[in-house]
Amino acid sequence: MKGPGKRRRNGPNLVPTVMIMTAGMTFLGLVLMLASIPWITEPGRVSVPISNVEPATSTINAVASLGEDGALTVFIGVSVDRGNTADPVVEIVMPAHQMSAPVNLISAGPGAFEARTILPMVGDWEVRIHSGSELTRLLVRW
Incomplete structure (x- = not known):
């Protein structure tokens, strides 16, 4: 039996774990969004000039x-x-x-x-x- 000033604890406190996971997923999402900006602004666009043949001919x-x-x-x-x-x-x-x-x-x-x-x-x-x-x-x- 527990005394009058003691509370019963149901298990480990998951709040810090959830906060860390949320912050990590938010950071990962931000990094992936920033990495995809070149593909969003010009998706699949290639513009490469080429000139590699014998100049005399x-x-x-x-x-x-x-x-x-x-x-x-x-x-x-x-x-x-x-x-x-x-x-x-x-x-x-x-x-x-x-x-x-x-x-x-x-x-x-x-x-x-x-x-x-x-x-x-x-x-x-x-x-x-x-x-x-x-x-x-x-x-x-x-």
């Missing part, structure tokens, strides 16, 4: 734009010495899964092309642009 410039729904648009500029432009061959592949996406290549003027496709799955994709014997690669992450 030809130049390929490419800029890719990727939408939230996986719609990939690649703007390609091809120039060859003496004013001749060669039509590029564009392949969009996912090397990790041995997948490819069909490409719709549209001529947008002399030496200017636009390649469009819908990427079938999220992952690291590679755009390969062939112009003559030159090859340019553009990495796209969705």
Whole structure:
């Protein structure tokens, strides 16, 4: 029997544990929200200029734009010495899964092309642009 000044304790006090767990989860949520800001402001957008072909023979410039729904648009500029432009061959592949996406290549003027496709799955994709014997690669992450 307990005396008049003593209370019966039912178990350990869980309030500090709950407070620590709540503070930890709040901190983790805040860190994850701050880490995702670049993907929220421009989701999946890639804009990388490329120019890596022999400057004496030809130049390929490419800029890719990727939408939230996986719609990939690649703007390609091809120039060859003496004013001749060669039509590029564009392949969009996912090397990790041995997948490819069909490409719709549209001529947008002399030496200017636009390649469009819908990427079938999220992952690291590679755009390969062939112009003559030159090859340019553009990495796209969705």
